[in-house]
Amino acid sequence: MPRLSERGDLMPDSPIRKLVPFADKAKEMGRKVYHLNIGQPDLPTPEVALQAIRNIDRKILEYSPSDGIKSYREKLATYYHRFNINVTANDIIITSGGSEAVTFAFLACLDPGDEIIVPEPAYANYTAFAILAGAVIKSIPSKIEEGFALPPMEEFEKLITPKTKGIMICNPNNPTGYLYTRTEMNKIRDLVKKYDLYLFSDEVYREFCYTGAPYISAFHLEGIEQNVVLIDSVSKRYSECGLRIGALITTNKALRKNVMKFCQARLSPPLIGQIAAEASLDAGDEYMLMTYNEYVERRKFLIDGLNRIEGVYSPIPMGAFYTVARLPVDDSDKFCEWLLSDFEYNNQTLFMAPASGFYTTPGYGKDEVRIAYVLKKEDLAICLKILEEALKVYPGSKVRRTMAEPSNVV
Amino acid sequence: MPRLSERGDLMPDSPIRKLVPFADKAKEMGRKVYHLNIGQPDLPTPEVALQAIRNIDRKILEYSPSDGIKSYREKLATYYHRFNINVTANDIIITSGGSEAVTFAFLACLDPGDEIIVPEPAYANYTAFAILAGAVIKSIPSKIEEGFALPPMEEFEKLITPKTKGIMICNPNNPTGYLYTRTEMNKIRDLVKKYDLYLFSDEVYREFCYTGAPYISAFHLEGIEQNVVLIDSVSKRYSECGLRIGALITTNKALRKNVMKFCQARLSPPLIGQIAAEASLDAGDEYMLMTYNEYVERRKFLIDGLNRIEGVYSPIPMGAFYTVARLPVDDSDKFCEWLLSDFEYNNQTLFMAPASGFYTTPGYGKDEVRIAYVLKKEDLAICLKILEEALKVYPGSKVRRTMAEPSNVV
Numbered sequence: 044m045p046r047l048s049e050r051g052d053l054m055p056d057s058p059i060r061k062l063v064p065f066a067d068k069a070k071e072m073g074r075k076v077y078h079l080n081i082g083q084p085d086l087p088t089p090e091v092a093l094q095a096i097r098n099i100d101r102k103i104l105e106y107s108p109s110d111g112i113k114s115y116r117e118k119l120a121t122y123y124h125r126f127n128i129n130v131t132a133n134d135i136i137i138t139s140g141g142s143e144a145v146t147f148a149f150l151a152c153l154d155p156g157d158e159i160i161v162p163e164p165a166y167a168n169y170t171a172f173a174i175l176a177g178a179v180i181k182s183i184p185s186k187i188e189e190g191f192a193l194p195p196m197e198e199f200e201k202l203i204t205p206k207t208k209g210i211m212i213c214n215p216n217n218p219t220g221y222l223y224t225r226t227e228m229n230k231i232r233d234l235v236k237k238y239d240l241y242l243f244s245d246e247v248y249r250e251f252c253y254t255g256a257p258y259i260s261a262f263h264l265e266g267i268e269q270n271v272v273l274i275d276s277v278s279k280r281y282s283e284c285g286l287r288i289g290a291l292i293t294t295n296k297a298l299r300k301n302v303m304k305f306c307q308a309r310l311s312p313p314l315i316g317q318i319a320a321e322a323s324l325d326a327g328d329e330y331m332l333m334t335y336n337e338y339v340e341r342r343k344f345l346i347d348g349l350n351r352i353e354g355v356y357s358p359i360p361m362g363a364f365y366t367v368a369r370l371p372v373d374d375s376d377k378f379c380e381w382l383l384s385d386f387e388y389n390n391q392t393l394f395m396a397p398a399s400g401f402y403t404t405p406g407y408g409k410d411e412v413r414i415a416y417v418l419k420k421e422d423l424a425i426c427l428k429i430l431e432e433a434l435k436v437y438p439g440s441k442v443r444r445t446m447a448e449p450s451n452v453v
Numbered sequence: 454m455p456r457l458s459e460r461g462d463l464m465p466d467s468p469i470r471k472l473v474p475f476a477d478k479a480k481e482m483g484r485k486v487y488h489l490n491i492g493q494p495d496l497p498t499p500e501v502a503l504q505a506i507r508n509i510d511r512k513i514l515e516y517s518p519s520d521g522i523k524s525y526r527e528k529l530a531t532y533y534h535r536f537n538i539n540v541t542a543n544d545i546i547i548t549s550g551g552s553e554a555v556t557f558a559f560l561a562c563l564d565p566g567d568e569i570i571v572p573e574p575a576y577a578n579y580t581a582f583a584i585l586a587g588a589v590i591k592s593i594p595s596k597i598e599e600g601f602a603l604p605p606m607e608e609f610e611k612l613i614t615p616k617t618k619g620i621m622i623c624n625p626n627n628p629t630g631y632l633y634t635r636t637e638m639n640k641i642r643d644l645v646k647k648y649d650l651y652l653f654s655d656e657v658y659r660e661f662c663y664t665g666a667p668y669i670s671a672f673h674l675e676g677i678e679q680n681v682v683l684i685d686s687v688s689k690r691y692s693e694c695g696l697r698i699g700a701l702i703t704t705n706k707a708l709r710k711n712v713m714k715f716c717q718a719r720l721s722p723p724l725i726g727q728i729a730a731e732a733s734l735d736a737g738d739e740y741m742l743m744t745y746n747e748y749v750e751r752r753k754f755l756i757d758g759l760n761r762i763e764g765v766y767s768p769i770p771m772g773a774f775y776t777v778a779r780l781p782v783d784d785s786d787k788f789c790e791w792l793l794s795d796f797e798y799n800n801q802t803l804f805m806a807p808a809s810g811f812y813t814t815p816g817y818g819k820d821e822v823r824i825a826y827v828l829k830k831e832d833l834a835i836c837l838k839i840l841e842e843a844l845k846v847y848p849g850s851k852v853r854r855t856m857a858e859p860s861n862v863v
Contacts, residue, residue, distance in 0.1 A: 044679040044705060045618055045649050048586075051561040051711035060519060060717045087512045096725065097507050102497045104695040104729070109470060139549050139697065142719040150585060151461040155565055171718035175560060176458075177587060208455055239455050269454040285514040285724030287549065287697075295454060301461035307470045308581035309552040313723040314695030315506065319514070 053174050058167045058400020058413075065383035066394050075391040076383070077418060077426045082217065082364065084282045084417045086337060088323075089330050092281060095322030096315060107314045109306040111137025111290075115321040119290065122324055126249060128262040128273070134294050136302055137312045141247050141276030141289035146172045148272045148291055151301040152241050153178040157208045159243070160199055164191070164367055164401035164408060166217045166245065179206075182403045187369055187411065190358040191219035193227040199234055209241030210234070215248040215258070218401050218413040219367050220342075220360020222252055225259050232264040242267060245274040247289075248363035250331060253339055256361060262292075269295045279364075280331075281323040286316035338364050341416040341423060348427040349414075352434065354442040357414075364416050367398055367408075373439030375399065375412050381437060388432045391425060463584050468577045468810020468823075475793035476804050485801040486793070487828060487836045492627065492775065494692045494827045496747060498733075499740050502691060505732030506725060517724045519716040521547025521700075525731040529700065532734055536659060538672040538683070544704050546712055547722045551657050551686030551699035556582045558682045558701055561711040562618060562651050563588040569619045569653070570612050572604055574777055574811035574818060576627045576655065589616075592813045597779055597821065600768040601629035603637040609644055619651030620644065625658040625668070628811050628823040629777050630752075630770020632662055635669050642674040652677060655684040657699075658773035660741060663749055666771060672702075679705045689774075690741075691733040696726035748774050751826040751833060758837040759824075764844065764852040767824075774826050777808055777818075783849030785809065785822050791847060798839045 059081050066076050110116070116132035123130050138144040145168070153159065155177030161169060163182040173180045181202045185191040199210070210231060215222045223231070235242045244261035252258045261271045276289035293299055342359075346366060349357040354371030372378040376397040386392055396415075398408030416423060434440050469491050476486050520526070526542035533540050548554040555578070563569065565587030571579060573592040583590045591612045595601040609620070620641060625632045633641070645652045654671035662668045671681045686699035703709055752769075756776060759767040764781025782788040786807040796802055806825075808818035826833060844850050 044707070045562070045651050047708060047711050048560065048562055048564045048567075050564060050586075051714065054711065054714035054718070056714060057519075057717035063518075081516070083516050085513065088514045092514070093509065093511070096509055099503070099506055101503070103495065104498045104502070104693045106491070106493050106694040108473075109467075139553075139723070140719065143549075146719070150458065152455070152458055154458045154460060155587060157458075168718045168720075171714070175715065175718070176460075177565060241455050283514045284516040285721065287721070287723045297454070298457060301457050301464065304461065304464035304466060304581070305585065307467035308464070308578045308585070309556070310550065310578075311695065311697070313549070313697045313726055315725045315729075316723055319725075 050174060050177070054171055055167065055400065059396045062380055062383060062394065065380055069383050069392055073390065074387050076394050077391065077422060077429070078394050079414045079418065079426060080394040080396040082279060082415045082417060083284055084279065084364070085419060086282045086334050088282045089326035091325050092283065092319040092323040096319050099315065099318065104314055107311045107317060109311055110303060111135070111312055112317045112321065115317050118321055118324050126258065126260060128260050130262070130292055130294065134292055136291045136299065136306060137317060138289040138291055139312050140278065140287040141245065141274050142168065142172070144274045144276070144289045144291035145169065145243070145245065146175060147302050147305045148243055148274065149173060149176040149178055150305055151298060152272070153208055156206060158204060158206045159209045159211050160202050160207065161211045162194055163403060164218050164398055165211070166213055167400045169211055170403055180403055184402065184404050184407050185219070187356070187358060187367065191216065191221040191367065193223060193230065196230050196234055203238055207238065207240060209243055211243040211245070213245040215252055215362025217248065217363050218365045218398070220363045220365050222254070222256055222361035223259060224256065228259040228264060232267055235267045235270050240270060241272060242270050243272050243274065247274065247276040247279050250280045251335065251338055251364060252362040253342060254361045272298070277320045277323060281326065283319065283323065286319055287313055288316040288320040338416065341420060344420050345414065345416045345423050345427070348423070352427065352431045354434065365413055366416070367401070367411050367413050369411050371434060371441035372410055372437060373441070374409055377439060378437055379412065382433055386433050386436070388429045391429055393426055393429050393433070460584060460587070464581055465577065465810065469806045472790055472793060472804065475790055479793045479802055483800065484797055486804050487801065487832060487839070488804050489824045489828065489836060490804045490806040492689060492825050492827060493694055494689065494774070495829060496692045496744050498692045499736035501735050502693065502729040502733040506729050509725065509728065514724055517721045517727060519721055520713060521545070521722055522727045522731065525727050528731055528734050536668065536670060538670050540672070540702055540704065544702055546701045546709065546716060547727060548699040548701055549722050550688065550697040551655065551684050552578065552582070554684045554686070554699045554701040555579065555653070555655065556585060557712050557715045558653055558684065559583060559586040559588055560715055561708060562682070566616060567618045568614060568616045569621050570609055570617065571621045573813060574601070574628050574808055575621070576623055577810045579621055580813055590813055594812065594814050594817055595629070597766070597768060597777065601626065601631040601777065603633060603640065606640050606644055613648055617648065617650060619653055621653040621655070623655040625662055625772025627658065627773050628775045628808070630773045630775050632664070632666055632771035633669060634666065638669040638674060642677055645677045645680050650680060652681050653684065654681060657684065657686040657689050660690045661745065661748055661774060662772040663752060664771045682708070687730045687733060691736065693729065693733065696729055697723055698726040698730040748826065751830060754830050755824065755826045755833050755837070758833070762837065762841045762844065775823055776826070777811070777821050777823050779821050781844060781851035782820055782847060783851070784819055787849060788847055789822065792843055796843050796847070798842045801835060801839055803836055803839050803843070
């Protein structure tokens with residue numbers, strides 16, 4: 044057979060999905076697997092969205108425009124206005140999920156060899172999309188002891204070369220739940236301005252900010268309007284991950300023109316998804332408040348519970364629905380795999396995402412995991428218990444074992 | 454602002470969609486525009502598919518597996534068996550449209566600078582996807598006088614370099630409607646084998662072969678099993694362009710493994726689309742026969758009509774629902790734009806795709822257009838009349854004008 048591309052070999056396995064075969068095996072063995080690995084909320088999709096799908100009154104499921112259905116883009120612009128993101132329908136390009144928005148942003152802005160700086164831990168697939176575009180991610184680790192705050196600007200400046208084209212942030216952050224402050228966002232703005240960089244800002248979790256601190260969008264930063272590319276998605280805010288509807292938003296016309304070439308090549312974003320996403324904008328405050336309150340409670344419950352387990356530490360996330368926790372283990376990749384393949388507690392086990400996949404700096408995240416609090420409190424309670432019991436018997440555990448209890452290793 | 458990527462500048466405008474703003478303007482002026490530019494059938498989506506969508510009984514629209522829903526892949530395997538394409542569910546990866554299947558195939562097989570050979574005119578977006586992957590398309594023009602048959606193998610061999618990694622075909626062909634014969638497919642097989650190339654075969658129009666000649670799939674070719682990547686989509690066969698459901702099929706495990714990395718990065722293909730696509734497999738022979746017979750009639754009607762217009766020539770397409778016709782005009786890009794911006798016949802006009810965008814060899818296709826026969830016969834009759842009248846008055850027309858009739862130029 045002909046050789047495969049180097050790019051394909053370079054592409055990382057998804058740290059979120061690579062352990063799926065082990066989870067499948069556990070399920071085949073009749074074990075209940077709790078999924079904390081993936082940002083797939085268990086909250087209901089808005090009823091208006093489901094209704095819109097059930098009421099589809101079309102004879103032909105046609106292509107939609109390459110930049111998305113106009114009425115949806117117009118309504119979406121109004122949604123953004125509520126967050127002081129002042130855009131028109133023309134600034135919005137609908138994509139197949141936020142994934143496609145990041146991909147097209149990178150493809151339209153970055154050439155092979157170009158560099159972007161990303162504070163890490165970071166959403167793992169940014170690396171994948173960068174490799175897809177031939178670009179290089181230069182990462183700056185943030186620290187769990189500092190709650191994953193923005194690393195100092197000097198660290199960014201050290202990495203800047205003539206190849207540096209942009210900075211990628213996720214705010215509120217996946218995987219850490221960190222929410223950048225006004226001061227931090229201004230620092231990013233100054234850097235972007237000084238070096239004339241793109242600022243790719245993934246803000247899909249904007250609805251989920253828990254501390255009363257304001258959500259500062261990249262669109263709020265003055266003087267870098269032509270540099271900002273906003274990434275969005277309906278997946279998380281409406282529990283609509285399966286629809287694959289995202290958006291790329293920029294007031295930079297030249298950039299939009301080139302992004303549109305990629306959009307035209309792939310013809311159009313999903314039709315039914317757009318119809319449901321448009322309807323979701325009518326879900327109302329009640330729906331958003333229900334989901335918000337639910338995450339507030341889960342967050343408190345999970346973080347309290349994690350920090351009560353011996354040797355485990357989680358900072359308090361300010362937004363999104365993830366946390367990166369430190370575990371008393373030798374290697375969280377091994378531990379997460381072991382949980383699925385070798386452990387059970389009352390015939391149940393846990394699926395967590397090893398944090399190593401969220402870092403590109405080698406060696407980082409080896410004792411950390413990303414936990415998505417996308418399950419209800421009762422389930423999280425079981426998950427905490429499973430984790431606690433697992434840490435007692437995991438061969439690479441760093442906490443002393445409670446010899447009184449029987450081993451649950453199978 | 455920072456500079457855009459060279460890749461984005463290189464990306465071609467879609468020849469199918471680039472004239473959309475002119476069509477929109479014509480519509481704003483109250484003109485009826487007949488769309489022959491795009492492969493968007495006017496035939497109904499199967500009722501079973503629409504029903505499946507209306508009956509969606511889910512509370513949460515969740516991610517689906519990165520390679521697609523298993524039950525759909527299993528059912529799809531059975532569908533392929535009817536065409537002697539012997540695959541299992543494991544060989545099938547569901548994608549967001551055929552577009553994503555081509556993109557991922559190129560990304561996983563081709564590195565920047567790698568070359569693929571494509572007989573042209575070819576589906577324009579192959580070039581776009583190749584540019585996306587940094588690959589280079591080397592094209593061999595087929596000739597309208599020969600009905601766009603496969604060019605001689607010597608022409609292919611002349612283009613082969615150490616950088617050549619594959620051949621891309623579309624069979625039945627978009628835009629020409631040509632169907633490769635067994636002899637031609639065997640020649641392709643021999644070439645692929647001799648030079649150990651990938652064979653990317655886009656066979657989304659397999660249901661539409663009109664001449665009784667057999668449809669030879671790349672999967673029927675012996676001895677190159679590890680080299681074949683089949684591209685498929687439900688868009689055309691079920692009039693489901695808006696669903697964005699395609700597939701990449703290969704028995705090459707190593708290739709599938711790398712393709713899956715791209716799939717995992719973008720998380721999953723559209724959920725609702727997969728549900729509808731799975732249901733469509735129950736549409737039954739009646740539905741397929743209805744669409745088939747409809748295209749048979751339209752094809753005859755359109756091609757007869759075209760060849761009756763002075764100076765116009767179209768070969769008889771053997772499959773798909775397109776033809777590339779030669780027009781007596783100076784420049785079909787100009788003519789197609791002029792039709793939308795400057796011409797009307799009883800307040801109606803035509804939208805056709807200039808064929809230049811389907812060639813990469815400069816100068817080719819200048820007097821050709823692609824016409825999709827995706828409208829019913831009554832509409833095609835009006836389209837033929839509009840074309841005939843337009844050619845009489847178009848300033849760059851090469852047929853003598855009928856002075857007796859009044860000019861329709863506006």
